[in-house]
Amino acid sequence: MAGSRSLTRRTGPPLRRRAQPAALVLLAAAVAFCGWSGWASWQARADPRAAYAAERDRVLEAGRRHLTVLNTMDSAGAGLARWQDATTGPLREELAAGRERARQAVEQAGTTARASVIEAAVTALDQEGGDAQIIAAVEIEVTRPGRAASVERKRFQAGLARTGAGWKLKSFTAIPAVGE
Secondary structure (H helix, E strand, O other), rough: OOOOOOOOOOOOOOOHHHHHHHHHHHHHHHHHHHHHHHHHHHHHEEEEEEHHHHHHHHHHHHHHHHHHHHEEEEEOOOEEEEEHHHEHHHHHHHHHHHHHHHHHHHHHHHHHHEEEEEEEEEEEEOOOEEEEEEEEEEEEEEEEEOOEEEEEEEEEEEEEEOOOOOOOOOEEEEEOOOOO
């Protein structure tokens, strides 16, 4: 067969044999990444600074929420029950003892107040003892019958205690502005 070309197949390793080294490298990289991720996650959970920061964030969030509650009131006195839920210890007892008197005063005045915490910071936190202190700037919109709404800005220092239901206010003090 002169002039005919012979078709020959190239021979070489099958695709499966060529892919094995690459697959092994990828598998080793995946195992190494999983091991590193697990170790890093364990380290983050075991880091006392991370636990402290998380607890500080919980204190700050609870303090902001509870200070808003204690500075908000409608003319029907409905906010008084929320005051009880936001507090603990002697402050809760004091609010409970004066609840009826406060309800009557609010109803007679017809005043409403809606508060929002503008800024707040944790100033002290004892994780083991379950005790914390915060400071906050609060803006309160006050509406009185027959008058235009007014806005008051106040500063507060509050103590919080950890309870079975989370962090609650145990003390609450207005901080006078400089020069007052």
